[in-house]
Amino acid sequence: xxxxxxxxxxxxxxxxxxxxxxxxxxxxxxxxxxxxxxxxxxxxxxxxxxxxxxxxxxxxxxxxxxxxxxxxxxxxxxxxxxxxxxxxxxxxxxxxxxxxxxxxxxxxxxxxxxxxxxxxxxxxxxxxxxxxxxxxxxxxxxxxxxxxxxxxxxxxxxxxxxxxxxxxxxxxxxxxxxxxxxxxxxxxxxxxxxxxxxxxxxxxxxxxxxxxxxxxxxxxxxxxxxxxxxxxxxxxxxxxxxxxxxxxxxxxxxxxxxxxxxxxxxxxxxxxxxxxxxxxxxxxxxxxxxxxxxxxxxxxxxxxxxxxxxxxxxxxxxxxxxxxxxxxxxxxxxxxxxxxxxxxxxxxxxxxxxxxxxxxxxxxxxxxxxxxxxxxxxxxxxxxxxxxxxxxxxxxxxxxxxxxxxxxxxxxxxxxxxxxxxxxxxxxxxxxxxxxxxxxxxxxxxxxxxxxxxxxxxxxxxxxxxxxxxxxxxxxxxxxxxxxxxxxxxxxxxxxxxxxxxxxxxxxxxxxxxxxxxxxxxxxxxxxxxxxxxxxxxxxxxxxxxxxxxxxxxxxxxxxxxxxxxxxxxxxxxxxxxxxxxxxxxxxxxxxxxxxxxxxxxxxxxxxxxxxxxxxxxxxxxxxxxxxxxxxxxxxxxxxxxxxxxxxxxxxxxxxxxxxxxxxxxxxxxxxxxxxxxxxxxxxxxxxxxxxxxxxxxxxxxxxxxxxxxxxxxxxxxxxxxxxxxxxxxxxxxxxxxxxxxxxxxxxxxxxxxxxxxxxxxxxxxxxxxxxxxxxxxxxxxxxxxxxxxxxxxxxxxxxxxxxxxxxxxxxxxxxxxxxxxxxxxxxxx
Ligand code: ADP
Numbered sequence: 001x002x003x004x005x006x007x008x009x010x011x012x013x014x015x016x017x018x019x020x021x022x023x024x025x026x027x028x029x030x031x032x033x034x035x036x037x038x039x040x041x042x043x044x045x046x047x048x049x050x051x052x053x054x055x056x057x058x059x060x061x062x063x064x065x066x067x068x069x070x071x072x073x074x075x076x077x078x079x080x081x082x083x084x085x086x087x088x089x090x091x092x093x094x095x096x097x098x099x100x101x102x103x104x105x106x107x108x109x110x111x112x113x114x115x116x117x118x119x120x121x122x123x124x125x126x127x128x129x130x131x132x133x134x135x136x137x138x139x140x141x142x143x144x145x146x147x148x149x150x151x152x153x154x155x156x157x158x159x160x161x162x163x164x165x166x167x168x169x170x171x172x173x174x175x176x177x178x179x180x181x182x183x184x185x186x187x188x189x190x191x192x193x194x195x196x197x198x199x200x201x202x203x204x205x206x207x208x209x210x211x212x213x214x215x216x217x218x219x220x221x222x223x224x225x226x227x228x229x230x231x232x233x234x235x236x237x238x239x240x241x242x243x244x245x246x247x248x249x250x251x252x253x254x255x256x257x258x259x260x261x262x263x264x265x266x267x268x269x270x271x272x273x274x275x276x277x278x279x280x281x282x283x284x285x286x287x288x289x290x291x292x293x294x295x296x297x298x299x300x301x302x303x304x305x306x307x308x309x310x311x312x313x314x315x316x317x318x319x320x321x322x323x324x325x326x327x328x329x330x331x332x333x334x335x336x337x338x339x340x341x342x343x344x345x346x347x348x349x350x351x352x353x354x355x356x357x358x359x360x361x362x363x364x365x366x367x368x369x370x371x372x373x374x375x376x377x378x379x380x381x382x383x384x385x386x387x388x389x390x391x392x393x394x395x396x397x398x399x400x401x402x403x404x405x406x407x408x409x410x411x412x413x414x415x416x417x418x419x420x421x422x423x424x425x426x427x428x429x430x431x432x433x434x435x436x437x438x439x440x441x442x443x444x445x446x447x448x449x450x451x452x453x454x455x456x457x458x459x460x461x462x463x464x465x466x467x468x469x470x471x472x473x474x475x476x477x478x479x480x481x482x483x484x485x486x487x488x489x490x491x492x493x494x495x496x497x498x499x500x501x502x503x504x505x506x507x508x509x510x511x512x513x514x515x516x517x518x519x520x521x522x523x524x525x526x527x528x529x530x531x532x533x534x535x536x537x538x539x540x541x542x543x544x545x546x547x548x549x550x551x552x553x554x555x556x557x558x559x560x561x562x563x564x565x566x567x568x569x570x571x572x573x574x575x576x577x578x579x580x581x582x583x584x585x586x587x588x589x590x591x592x593x594x595x596x597x598x599x600x601x602x603x604x605x606x607x608x609x610x611x612x613x614x615x616x617x618x619x620x621x622x623x624x625x626x627x628x629x630x631x632x633x634x635x636x637x638x639x640x641x642x643x644x645x646x647x648x649x650x651x652x653x654x655x656x657x658x659x660x661x662x663x664x665x666x667x668x669x670x671x672x673x674x675x676x677x678x679x680x681x682x683x684x685x686x687x688x689x690x691x692x693x694x695x696x697x698x699x700x701x702x703x704x705x706x707x708x709x710x711x712x713x714x715x716x717x718x719x720x721x722x723x724x725x726x727x728x729x730x731x732x733x734x735x736x737x738x739x740x741x742x743x744x745x746x747x748x749x750x751x752x753x754x755x756x757x758x759x760x761x762x763x764x765x766x767x768x769x770x771x772x773x774x775x776x777x778x779x780x781x782x783x784x785x786x787x788x789x790x791x792x793x794x795x796x797x798x799x800x801x802x803x804x805x806x807x808x809x810x811x812x813x814x815x816x817x818x819x820x821x822x823x824x825x826x827x828x829x830x
Contacts, residue, residue, distance in 0.1 A: 041081040044236065045101040046071070047092035048084040050180045052202055053262040054125070055105055057086050067105050067124070069258035074243050088179035090155040096229050102236065107227040108157035116230045118237055122244035123223030129158030130203050131217040132188060133195045142169050142217050149174045151184040151196035161220035162197045185210040205263065331431070333410075335362065336417070338425040341384060343367040353432055355402040371400050383414055387426040390416045400430065409433045435570040438469055442574045446581045458585050462578060463493030470571045472559040474536055476509070479546075479555040479586055487556060490589070508532035509543065509558055516572050518542040521564035533560070540565035544575040546583040548590075555586045605772055613656060616649035623649075659785040666792045671712045678707040678752075682741050685720035692728045696737055700724075703742030707750070711821040715793045720754065722786040723814050727756035729782065730812070734758055744815070750822060755813040766803040790816075797821045 048063050050056050055065040063084040075082045085092075085101050095101045097116045109119055131150070133139045139148070145166065150173045152159030159177075166173055176193055178184050181203075184196035189210040198206075200218065207213060226244065228237045247255030327334060333350035335343050343362045354371055356362060362370065368383075386393035393414040399407045410430040417425045445465045449458060463475035478489040478501075487506055492499040508530045510517060519526060523541040524533045533541070542565065543558035557579055565571055623642040630638030682702050686693070693700060709716060724739060731737045734757055744751040761769060761776065768774050770791045775784040787801075794801045794816045801816035 041079050043081045043083055044075070044103060045083045045085055046103040046105065047095055047101040048086045048105075049089045049092050050182050050202075051089075051106055051199070052181075053205055054201055054259075066255070066258035066262040069262075070243075070247060070253075070255035073254040074240075078239060089153060090179070093155055096227070099229060099232070102228055102233055103240070104227045106224045108222050108224050110157065113227070117227040118230050118232075118234070119225040119227045120237060120241045120244055122241055122248055123225050124244065125201065126221055126223045127158075127199050127201050128218050128221040129161050129197050130200050130219075131162065131195050131197055131215045132185065132203055132207060132212045133215050134188060134191070135211050135213045137194070137213075139195055139215055142166065142171060145171050145173050145195065147172070147174070148194040149176055149192075151176045151178050151187050151193040153178055153181060153184060153198070156197075156199075157222060158199050158220070159197050161222075165219050181206075185212060188212055333430045333432075335367065335428050336425055337367060337383070337387070337414075337428055339384065339388070339423070341366055341368055344425060350430075353402070353408075353430075354400070355404050355406075361403075383426065383428070387414060387416050388423065390418070390423055392416075397433065398430075409437055435567065435573065438570060439573055439577060441469060442577050446578055456589075459491035459582075460493070460498050462582060463491050463498075464496075466557075466559060466574070466578065467493050467496075470542075470559060470574060471561065471566075472542075472571075473562045474538075474560040476558045476560070477546075477555065477582060477586075478504075478509075479590065480506075480553060490555075490586070504532055509556055510541075516542075516544045516576060518565070518568050518572055520566075520568045523560075536560055537562050539563055540568075542568065542571045542575060544572075544579040546579060546586050548583070548587055554583070554590065557582050613653060616653040616656075619649040620646050656783055656785075659783045659789070663785060663789055663792065666715065666789065666796065671714055673711050674713055675708050675710055676713050676716065678705055678709060678743065681709065681713070681716055682720055684713075684717045685724055688717070688721045689725045689728060692725065693739075696728050696731055698728055698731065698737040698739055700739045700741065703740075705743045707743060707822075709818065709821040711797060711818070715796070716818075716821065719790050719793050719816065722790045723754040726786060726814075727754060727758060727812070729780070731756065731758035732809075749817050749819065751815050751817055753813055753815045755811065757811040759812070760808045760810040761803060761805045761812050762807055763805060766805065769803065770801065790814075794818065 048055050048057065051065070051067075053065055055063065055067045058064045063086060068084075071082055074080070085095060087095065092101070092104050093113070096104045104117065106124060107113060107117060107119065131139075131142075131145075139145065142165070150162070150166075152162060152175050154177045159175075163175060176187070178187065178196075181198040184193075184198055185206055187193045188196045189212065195215065203214060226237075226240050228240075244255075247253040250256065327347040328349070330347065331349055333347065333353045335346035335350050338344050343365055346359055346362050351357070351359065351362070354362070383393060393412070395412040398410050398412050400410045401407050409432070411433050412428060412430045414426045414428045416423055417427060442465070445462075449461055459477050463477060466472060466475045473495055475491075475493040476489055477491045478487045480486070481488055481503070485506060486503050487509055488503040489501040492501060507527075509532065510527050510530065519541045521540055523538050524530075527533055530538075532538075538560045540561035540563065541558065543556055545553050546555035546557055548554035557575060559571065559575070623645045627639060627642040627646070629635075630642055679702070686700060686702075720741070724741070727739045728737075736757070738757050740753070740755040742753055744753055765776055769776065770787045771784075772788045773784040774788070775782060791801050797818040797820040799817040799819055799821075801814065803812060803814055805812040
């Protein structure tokens with residue numbers, strides 16, 4: 001039987017084994033050729049069995065022991081190849097008998113064995129048998145073995161000897177035969193038998209391992225020999241004998257050394273740490289390790305469980321917090337109700353809307369008595385009835401009462417709360433619909449104040465509606481002036497009455513270009529520069545810009561309160577809603593105004609044309625009469641004179657008609673717009689009137705300014721041409737005639753000017769000169785259409801023209817703007 005690692009090789013040897021493994025492998029490598037040679041060597045097969053430490057099979061499968069060491073030395077010296085055949089002792093005997101092996105070790109001499117064995121002359125060892133028991137066993141005398149189970153090895157001399165000894169003592173034991181000493185020791189240790197017989201060579205080093213002890217019942221010392229199959233290997237036996245003799249005689253022989261080493265060396269080391277101590281230590285270490293592992297595992301599990309609990313708690317907290325946040329982040333009022341009509345919970349919007357500070361003011365209270373408006377009983381009864389019927393209840397318009405007694409319209413939804421199929425209460429959600437109602441009212445006003453309430457009548461109606469629905473003291477609608485700097489009121493509603501219109505500086509009404517602008521209080525300190533706010537003792541202000549169809553601001557709709565404005569959001573919403581209609585009305589009134597102006601212009605034009613065209617006709621008619629008389633009198637001189645007057649009159653008429661034609665074409669026949677620099681325009685105009693400038697000896701000074709204009713080049717040139725032409729024409733007797741042409745930067749706009757030091761114009765006529773056929777001095781040449789034409793071109797480019805003169809003899813300065821030639825919108829520019 002093989003020895004287990006525990007026995008043949010203590011644990012620390014395994015470590016040594018691994019250390020030695022590479023060395024061993026190297027040796028094997030070195031040995032390979034030798035092994036190849038050994039193939040040719042004589043092979044000696046030796047029976048091996050477990051006879052530790054003389055001969056045994058180690059855990060690595062190799063046959064080891066002091067026999068093996070000595071025989072290996074012998075084999076090397078004698079060029080033999082030894083092959084061990086492992087089995088039980090009995091099998092060994094069988095094998096040598098059948099010729100499967102050549103040599104048997106440790107054979108005691110018996111006459112039966114001598115039948116098939118030849119023994120060496122020199123014994124290998126002298127040994128004896130001994131009885132072994134567990135350490136704690138009380139067995140110390142052969143007489144105590146009566147009836148006990150004693151293990152013996154099959155076909156073992158020691159066993160036989162003991163059986164004989166027991167018989168001699170008249171002790172009857174139960175003998176249990178086993179294959180080897182190892183099994184015997186194992187059986188004793190496992191209490192399968194009470195005692196066992198082994199050879200002292202095996203017993204002494206192994207007893208501690210099995211926690212056994214020798215009983216002192218030792219018997220029959222006997223020599224053991226090497227033996228070969230009978231008559232088969234005399235020369236091998238002789239060889240073995242010669243070595244045995246040498247080994248026995250020489251204390252330092254390889255056999256003696258190996259024996260010492262195996263008997264005392266390794267077992268001695270093993271004795272250093274007793275197996276029980278080792279086992280205890282190992283057990284203790286294992287226990288400590290297992291305890292530590294268990295504690296770690298436990299701690300880990302506790303940690304994990306704690307983490308899970310903490311996470312769950314955090315999640316719960318988060319969920320509760322989330323619920324609270326959700327409940328309080330909505331603008332709708334929400335409260336819970338039990339079946340008795342008591343409030344169970346509420347959110348902050350609910351408290352705000354009801355004008356309450358703390359939840360306690362509501363929770364646990366009969367809610368209908370606190371909040372329901374006009375008919376609390378009927379409301380609460382209905383709600384509970386519906387809830388009991390497990391229905392969602394929706395009331396589109398209901399009145400709720402605030403803590404200050406004020407009532408406001410709400411829309412309500414009520415949903416049943418059901419737990420485990422049982423109705424336990426309701427969740428009531430409500431929204432304040434006063435804003436919605438007011439918006440609807442304004443919407444109704446806007447849509448119903450249709451045609452019959454448009455234009456002049458619309459604005460007063462609108463201001464009155466706004467003042468009433470928003471509780472404003474003043475509502476003002478106005479338009480921005482053409483210059484965009486002032487604000488002209490169209491309707492001013494003041495505390496129930498319509499006030500007279502006036503115009504204001506824009507800073508009086510802030511945010512005229514913001515979409516919407518509102519301040520619920522303190523507006524006077526916010527806008528101290530507004531004299532209007534001071535005048536009206538304004539506290540709150542809300543205004544919306546009115547936009548024209550061209551996307552430009554055209555007016556303002558503003559509300560002013562002398563008290564703080566309670567619902568600013570609603571005021572903004574309503575103002576926004578009505579602003580579209582107001583803008584439309586403003587646009588319409590502006591269009592009507594323009595139309596009115598045009599009509600007036602046409603009227604004036606018709607009058608002027610009929611008047612001015614009539615005068616040459618009157619002249620012609622008059623001189624026709626004179627011509628008739630002069631013809632009758634054959635007055636040739638008279639005839640020539642008459643015809644001269646008539647010619648002048650027709651020329652004048654032609655000029656008038658030409659100018660009129662030019663005028664009518666302005667705005668109708670436009671040339672494609674191009675980019676022209678200011679310099680080019682002025683140069684072209686100067687070239688056209690160069691003759692007159694030259695004749696009068698006028699000094700012309702043109703400001704150098706890099707500016708590009710976009711528009712109809714011919715029309716634009718006409719502006720400068722007419723103005724320069726007039727400046728030269730109306731220079732008077734100025735000894736140093738001078739014209740200045742340039743551009744003045746007024747911050748928000750570029751202003752063109754043509755200045756002269758000529759006759760000048762009385763400021764009283766500063767508007768008149770731009771009229772059709774307007775001439776300040778009828779005796780002067782010209783049609784009186786030049787400035788009217790210039791004005792028309794300027795207005796075509798959304799500009800203005802005006803005159804600055806300090807009076808007759810002081811020179812004149814014509815100024816004009818051309819916004820659309822400087823910032824063209826959507827033009828196709830060449
Ligand atoms: P016209 O020059 O053909 O008379 P305009 O419309 O050009 O007609 O001018 C109208 C009137 O304005 C002129 O008749 C003249 O009395 C006055 N006027 C125009 N330009 C000047 C000027 N630069 N200085 C003084 N008076 C001027």
